[in-house]
Amino acid sequence: DTAVSQTPKYLVTQMGNDKSIKCEQNLGHDTMYWYKQDSKKFLKIMFSYNNKELIINETVPNRFSPKSPDKAHLNLHINSLELGDSAVYFCASSQDNIYRRTYNEQFFGPGTRLTVL
Amino acid sequence: SQQGEEDPQALSIQEGENATMNCSYKTSINNLQWYRQNSGRGLVHLILIRSNEREKHSGRLRVTLDTSKKSSSLLITASRAADTASYFCATDAWGSYIPTFGRGTSLIVHP
Numbered sequence: 001d002t003a004v005s006q007t008p009k010y011l012v013t014q015m016g017n018d019k020s021i022k023c024e025q026n027l028g029h030d031t032m033y034w035y036k037q038d039s040k041k042f043l044k045i046m047f048s049y050n051n052k053e054l055i056i057n058e059t060v061p062n063r064f065s066p067k068s069p070d071k072a073h074l075n076l077h078i079n080s081l082e083l084g085d086s087a088v089y090f091c092a093s094s095q096d097n098i099y100r101r102t103y104n105e106q107f108f109g110p111g112t113r114l115t116v117l
Numbered sequence: 118s119q120q121g122e123e124d125p126q127a128l129s130i131q132e133g134e135n136a137t138m139n140c141s142y143k144t145s146i147n148n149l150q151w152y153r154q155n156s157g158r159g160l161v162h163l164i165l166i167r168s169n170e171r172e173k174h175s176g177r178l179r180v181t182l183d184t185s186k187k188s189s190s191l192l193i194t195a196s197r198a199a200d201t202a203s204y205f206c207a208t209d210a211w212g213s214y215i216p217t218f219g220r221g222t223s224l225i226v227h228p
Binding site for chain 1: 205
């Protein structure tokens, strides 16, 4: 069974459209993340949720809105897509305890390659 | 925010040789992790080393951490063609909830 899954794997769309990427983890983890990896492989965190609560919200345009319906899912919705949004988006999860500040290994999904034309 | 920087950016070696990659960071950390990313895939965790540890081993991997120099190294011994991948370090700084990754070292192992 896939631990962290993302759909779709590839997403090609026109500028101005709205799209969503879904992420699910079956590891029972409390924390989930969204990362963006650019063409130079720089991996930057966008959001993190712990037990459905937003705990990290990096400098990301408000066109990006994460939604966590339950702790096993963290979806990413993007409005009014722009050319610069083209990248690979990774979802990850981990069994962190942010209150004790103990961080553990993250399990990554396979990535969603978004291309905005 | 805290950011690890890997060095070198790219490394090309022959199978059987050892590969060493370094990571430097700027502020005190809780822990440091190394990840591998094969082309077109997600990252896979290799080793986590905590700030009070100096060395860890896992199979052919050896990680060291020098908090006085704010640096870590990843050594892959007796490399194989299958080790070809990008290797990233990730740190989380004291007082920060934000894990930050470097840009990675691209390793090519020639058969």
